[in-house]
Amino acid sequence: MTTQEHAVLTLDGAVGEGGGQILRTALALSLATGTPFRLERIRAKRRPAGLLRQHLTALNAAVAVGDAEVAGAQIGSATIMFTPRAVRPGTYRFAVGTAGSTTLVLQTVLPALMTAAGPSELVLEGGTHNPFAPPYDFLTRAFLPLVQRMGPRFEATLERPGFYPAGGGKFQLRIDPVPRLTPLTLLERGATRGRRAMALIANLDGQIGQRELDVVQHKLGWPAEAMELRIVSGTPGPGNVLLIEIESEQVTEVFTGFGERGVRAEAVADRVIDEVRRYLVTDAPVGSYLADQLLLPLALAGGGVFRTQGLSRHTTTNIDVIRRFLDVPIVTESEGRDRVLVRVGQD
Secondary structure (H helix, E strand, O other), X not given: OOHHHXXXXXXEOOOOOOOHHHHHHHHHHHHHHOOOEEEEOOOOOOOOOOOOHHHHHHHHHHXXXXXXXXXXXXXXXXXXXXXXXXXXXXXXXXXXXXXXXXHHHHHHHHHHHOOOOOOEEEEEEEEOEOOOOOOHHHHHHHHHHHHHOOOOEEEEEEEEOOEOOOEOEEEEEEEEOOOOOOOEEEOOOOOEEEEEEEEEEEOOXXXXXXXXXXXXXXXXXXXXXXXXXXXXXXXXXXXXXXXXXXXXXXXXXXXXXXXXXXXXXXXXXXXXXHHHHHHHOOOOOEOHHHHHHHHHHHHHHOOEEEEEOOOOHHHHHHHHXXXXXXXXXXXXXXXXXXXXXXXXXXX
């Protein structure tokens, strides 16, 4: 079916969590399916509402990759009309221009490029470590390895990190696609293979990161060799990120905390440790953020099943948007406290 034969979907950007995820998921699915859509009341539950720079960058990226027609592509716009023509693999550079998230821009075009007619090379510039988005490390350690099990291959290189609010980061991603994604089953975590904590520090006192790592080592009881302090140079602004990684046989999860002005290093560490403990206390392999990311590739594959922690409003909103574009069943079953089974493509 050609794009011209698809009926135009009308979506309400104020439903569910009412943020930018509705736009990104709609753009990704529009590219992958050829379905045009109109999105109204964009980011109606955010202040300011409408398109911000990172959302406009994602929209323009989708226009380039999908050779699309678009109306409403400007900062502050509350309504857009998007009509893709054909997915065009190739070499692209997308620059947010602020600390807005590069990984969220990638999230918009990646699904279509994973099944495109040829490989692609992407260069993304802006924020790579942003408290309002999955950081680069989550992308490369947790998400992409799982998607690789579905067929495509990726090669990512971080040239320099970009921290909120200054940005200035840059990374490259090569995508070797497959004609069709294969379903993924992820029900068990498996034995723990590794665990580590890393504190990134840019243009700040390294003692901040060391204090974070001291808290992690003390409260989680991990050995000193699992702690790493990394001083980052070449970034335009200050930054502090604490990353805690749990590598299991079937999945790697990455938990992130961001330093903030006026917030003690110990408090930053405590927040991440709480997330890690909630994950470890259940046997669900998929954390809540990773669950949100996996839904779209599984839906495009037409099948899959995974066990996760409780579903966020972000995730349930994502499910609603996917259902508008794809006739693929998505069923969620509670298995008790903090454990949910998600079945895609299985009645």
